[in-house]
Amino acid sequence: MTAKETPIIEFKGVDLSFGDTHVLDHIDLEIDAGKFYTLLGPSGSGKSTILKLISGQLTADSGDILFEGQRINNMPAEKRRVNTVFQNYALFPNMNVFDNVAFGPKLKGWPKAKIKAQVEHMLDLVKLGAYANREISELSGGQQQRVAIARALANDPEVLLLDEPLSALDYKLRKAMQHELRQIQKELGITFIFITHDQEEALAMSDWIFVMNDGVIQQNGTPEDIYDEPINHFVADFIGESNIIKGIMKSDYVVHFDGKDFENVDAGMRPNERVEVVLRPEDLDLTTVEQGKLVVTIEDQSFRGDFYEIAAIDDDGNHWQIQVTNPGKIGERVGLTFDPEDIHIMRYDESEDDFDARLDSYDDEGDHNAD
Numbered sequence: 001m002t003a004k005e006t007p008i009i010e011f012k013g014v015d016l017s018f019g020d021t022h023v024l025d026h027i028d029l030e031i032d033a034g035k036f037y038t039l040l041g042p043s044g045s046g047k048s049t050i051l052k053l054i055s056g057q058l059t060a061d062s063g064d065i066l067f068e069g070q071r072i073n074n075m076p077a078e079k080r081r082v083n084t085v086f087q088n089y090a091l092f093p094n095m096n097v098f099d100n101v102a103f104g105p106k107l108k109g110w111p112k113a114k115i116k117a118q119v120e121h122m123l124d125l126v127k128l129g130a131y132a133n134r135e136i137s138e139l140s141g142g143q144q145q146r147v148a149i150a151r152a153l154a155n156d157p158e159v160l161l162l163d164e165p166l167s168a169l170d171y172k173l174r175k176a177m178q179h180e181l182r183q184i185q186k187e188l189g190i191t192f193i194f195i196t197h198d199q200e201e202a203l204a205m206s207d208w209i210f211v212m213n214d215g216v217i218q219q220n221g222t223p224e225d226i227y228d229e230p231i232n233h234f235v236a237d238f239i240g241e242s243n244i245i246k247g248i249m250k251s252d253y254v255v256h257f258d259g260k261d262f263e264n265v266d267a268g269m270r271p272n273e274r275v276e277v278v279l280r281p282e283d284l285d286l287t288t289v290e291q292g293k294l295v296v297t298i299e300d301q302s303f304r305g306d307f308y309e310i311a312a313i314d315d316d317g318n319h320w321q322i323q324v325t326n327p328g329k330i331g332e333r334v335g336l337t338f339d340p341e342d343i344h345i346m347r348y349d350e351s352e353d354d355f356d357a358r359l360d361s362y363d364d365e366g367d368h369n370a371d
Contacts, residue, residue, distance in 0.1 A: 006069045008033040008159060008191055009054060014063035016049060023049050025215045027063070033158070036185050036192045040202040041212035042238070047195045049215075051161050054193070056080050083152040084161040087168065089144050091136050097123070097147055098132040104155040122150040125184060142173045149181070153188070160185075162194040166201065178205050199239050203227060211235050232347050236278045243284075243320050244346075247277040255345060258294055258316055264343040276346040281309070281323040283342035292335015296320050298328045312336075
C-alpha cells in the first residue's frame with residue numbers, strides 16, 4: 001500500500017474576516033496535483049477569497065496554507081508558483097499578442113530563443129498561432145480570453161487559478177471554451193482551480209467540486225457525487241433542479257414522505273429521524289393515477305426543446321417539477337413513478353462535517369452500550 005502523496009495545496013483551519021464580516025470559516029481543503037478543481041457557489045460565498053489566499057493577494061487571519069507541504073502564509077505573491085486568469089483578462093492594450101504572452105518570461109530573464117519557443121507553443125495550445133502580431137484591440141472577447149490563458153501558462157505555473165474567466169462570453173462560445181480549457185488542462189497535466197457560480201459549467205468541467213456558501217464548504221466530491229447525493233438543502237437547491245420534500249427516515253432503507261413509506265438505498269440514521277428527500281425532475285415519470293407512487297395535478301407545462309417541463313401539485317400541497325419527453329395536459333391528474341435509487345436522503349439542515357460527526361456519535365453510543 002503506497003503512502004498518500006502530499007497535496008499540492010492544503011488549507012488547514014483557515015479563517016479570514018474583513019472587519020466584522022466573517023468571510024471564511026475554518027476552511028479545510030486539499031488540492032492534488034494534476035486535476036481540474038472547481039470552487040462553486042453564489043456571489044459572496046468566499047470562493048474568490050480562497051483564490052486570493054492561494055495567489056498571495058490576501059493573508060489569512062488564522063490557519064495554515066501549504067504548498068507541497070510547505071507553509072506559504074507569508075510568502076510574497078511573486079514567489080508562488082501559481083498564475084491567475086482574471087475575469088476581465090487584464091491584458092496590456094499597448095502590447096501585441098506575442099508581447100502580452102511573453103511578458104512573464106521576459107521579466108524572469110529567459111533567453112530570447114526560449115521565450116520565442118514558449119510563446120509559440122502557448123499560442124498554438126490556445127489556437128492563436130497565427131495571431132502573434134495582432135493588436136489586442138483587434139481581437140474578439142473569446143480571442144482575448146485565449147491570450148490571457150496563454151500569458152498565464154507561459155510562466156510554467158504549477159497551479160493555474162481561473163477567476164470566472166468565461167462569464168463575459170456568449171453561450172455558444174462559453175460552451176466551446178469549457179471544452180478547450182479541459183483539453184488544455186489534460187494536455188499540460190497541471191492543476192487548474194476554477195471559480196464559477198454556474199452549476200452546469202462546474203459539472204461539465206471538473207474532476208472535483210467544492211460547493212461553498214457563506215464562507216463554508218458545504219460539500220465536496222466528484223460532479224456525480226455532488227449531483228446525485230447532495231448533502232443538504234442548499235446543495236440540492238443550488239445544483240440543478242430539485243424536488244425537496246420533508247420526510248421521516250423510519251428505518252434503514254425506508255423513508256416516509258407525502259403520506260407513504262418508500263423503499264430507498266440510504267441507511268445509517270436513527271429510526272424516525274427527520275430528513276429531507278430529494279427527487280430530481282428528470283427521475284420522475286408520468287403514469288396513470290392507479291399505477292403512480294404519487295398522484296399530482298398538472299398546473300403548468302412548457303416545452304424546453306428536448307423535454308417538457310411540468311409544474312404539478314399533490315393533495316398535500318407539495319409542488320413538483322417534472323421533466324419528461326411526452327407532454328401531459330394542464331389540469332390533468334396523473335401518477336408519478338420513480339425507482340428506489342432515485343430517492344436521495346439529505347441531512348436535515350446540516351453541513352457535511354456536522355452530519356459525519358453525528359453519525360460517528362451514533363457509532364460511539366453503540367460501542368458504549370455494547371460495553
